[in-house]
Amino acid sequence: MANASALQINDDLTYKNLDDDGREKRTGTWITASAHIITAVIGSGVLSLAWAIAQLGWIAGPSILMIFSFITYFTSTLLADAYRAPDPVSGKRNYTYMDVVQASLGGHKVQLCGIAQYVNLVGITIGYTITSSISIVAIKKSNCYHFKGHDAPCNPSNYPYMVMFALTQIVLCQIPNFHKLSWLSMLAAVMSFAYSFIGLGLSIDKAMGSEAKTYLTGIPVGPKFSAMDKMWKILQAIGDMAFSYAFSTVLIEIQDTLKSYPPENKMMKRASLVGVTTTTLFYMLCGCLGYAAFGNDAPGNFLTGFGFYEPFWLIDFANVCIAVHLIGAYQVFCQPIFGFVETKCSDKWPESSFIHVERPVKLPLLPEFEINLFRLVWRTIYVMITALIAMIFPFFNSFLGLIGAAAFYPLTVYFPIAMYISRAGISKYSFKWMWLKTIDWTCLVISLAAAIGSIQGLVSDLRDYHPFKE
Template identity: 70%
Template sequence: MFIEQNTGDYESGDAQKNLDDDGRQKRTGTWLTASAHIITAVIGSGVLSLAWAIAQLGWVAGPAVLMIFSFITYFTSTLLADCYRAPDPVHGKRNYTYMDVVRAYLGGRKVQLCGLAQYANLLGVTIGYTITASISMVAVKRSNCFHKQGHEAKCQTSNNPFMIIFACIQIILSQIPNFHELSWLSILAAIMSFAYSSIGLGLSIAKVAGGTGHVRTTSLTGVAVGVDVSGSEKVWRTFQAIGDIAFAYAFSTVLVEIQDTLKSSPPENKSMKRASGIGVMTTTLFYVLCGVIGYAAFGNDAPGNFLTGFGFYEPFWLIDFANVCIAVHLIGAYQVFAQPLFGFVEKLCARHYPDNKFITSEHAVNVPCCGVYYLNFFRLVWRTAYVTVTAVLAMIFPFFNDFLGLIGAGSFWPLTVYFPIEMHIAQSKIPKYSFWWVWLKILSWVCLVVSLIAAAGSIQGLVRSLRAYKPFQTPKE
């Protein structure tokens, strides 16, 4: 049984003490919940490909690129955190989305370009997470198959049924109304990310210490030309590895939305900088350990997903648990990246069709043991359709490493570097051609070049994968 009511009427009936300075429901987030959101967004499927990425770059360039991206991500995230309010970082007007921030400081066509980059990236990430979660679910099934039927058994399994299962779970979770109610899911997902990263790290250390299995040698420059790869393939793989590392640090796409969940005391930018520092330092530590020790364990033969490199055999239960943790983590991470896109479309439709009851009306539904849930039919239909489309696209294009690299390359420069720097220059009124202005511009242009070469490497990898491609079939490992 439900009762129809308008969203605006519901909000206006709230007690004044439960409203923030902008008239919206009081925000309750802290640096701790923001850190959980960041860790959920950052320690995602990207960590699984880092051993492979370092194998392409070698002992010198691999860790160096990791540290460089870490520093750049943290630096630009602090610039972006100061732009949440405009024009003053502490007492200015709130901006609820990345596009709103760009509109406040830069305006013009840059707002549309930001929206295109951000929401295309969010779409790509949700497709990528659907692919990765299904790979982990398949790994569990294959592991149990080998354990029961022997290592010689044919245990090939399609990813598609698991993508459908993942999509069904997301359809339910997508009815969480907004980002502000995701804290519990992000905290659970962050715990899962620590769990599977620690398991992978522990197995790598055991492999290095015990010398189990045949391990190819490592080198200062990574995979060897003429032995592992051709000269041109070495170049393309290097470009793709840079894209994978860029993807592994991507959270700028949701930074503003995360900051909008924080309570105003202490100031949001202060809490967000603290959360960014904790999130980036924590993930960098895990990335360096997983990437470096994973490379030491597998050498130049490091797999694209380093958890699958331990085989599907023994200890099968531990690898099963790690893959379950990955799947649970990606269930939460999907929502962290999807919610800003959900909110954007819903607000856009409500603004254009304010009198449409299908779009604007909320219906109070009494849910046993959970209290009252406010159901919106447009939200139900639109979000279900979105999850369905991402699952279908994941089944059509089930590529992993190439996809991650392209997403990272496409979003890193505009969202992580260009817009934060340009808005910082506008906010601080930095004089043109001054020392600080020149160095910020140099950083931006260097990152643009890095993004372009990473995109080129990923596109080449996708072209190579497409040569043996058949729709709705999982690529062979």
């Protein structure tokens, strides 16, 4: 009798620790989801916005930024309702973006979604490796300029710092899944606020005494800047703005961390509103004040392009914050890749001890923890490959623009709208269908144009570049 009671208690405890799908109980809230979004969104994108607005000018720059924010929030609400199917509150959970597309659309679109999502996620992790190394190098440059003068030849190599970043990620990548990342996202979100505020404060200070020239239509065409150059830069700037709102790729994975009540879709919509509103406010302030401070000479990265030299210690601190933030952001974007590969391998080789067994490890001065050999090997190889690609193509603005253009249309616009039309049974050529499709087609044209501009920028950068040589 006592044994039966003990078994009943164990069963009750087990049930309490599991969710409705039999998985470990989720504990996330709209606050942790907002932190994940801010970690994903306020990243290296904010650093290029002063340059982007310099290309577009006072009218088109802020307008395009606001348009991207409205579209991103609108489609994120559509995507949040697709997490459970067929009912957004009580339906079956879908754990990844591909699962959501499978439940709502099916067919070949699932494969197209997978290609778009995972290529984009890989691109973002490469971009963050580039940006973090630029920020660490900026610390050495800042100190060099302070002690040797602004005209000193201060050009340390990025490559050692890409290796340092990769080594840090190899360790952090052993965190098993998204559910264990809340602390890192919270820290990264604080860092993103810190360097955004520093950039904002420095821009205000510089703008107050600045005589920099600004124009309603951006940098004017002249002897050294042709109409063709301006067109390419405008397209690249639009791609950079699209990149600055890239979080739809991980929205479903973030939503899968939320506890069941209140309903996940309601919490995710609230988190999306908080995340997009917060980031848009920072983007507008940093972009516009950065342009006011530097005018047509706005650097591609306003905290590492050395428009700001003093106080050097504050520049150093801001770049430390960027590096710490990108360490967390890298994890937010690579976890879906890890989850996808590991689930596929687990299903294909269910008996493999290499894939499934967790081995206890005890190191001096540290508590015992478990290591999975497959996770250790595969994730280490992934980080090494992304670091190698970053070393070969270390171009900040062009790379961000290309990633943004490639990801924005399919993942932020096309799939959320297509799934909503399918789930809601909206009739073809009805009024609602027409305005949804208008948004869809307009964003397609913008993304294609931005991709072309960014590819041209990369081709131009590669003409005089030799990998692994300073």
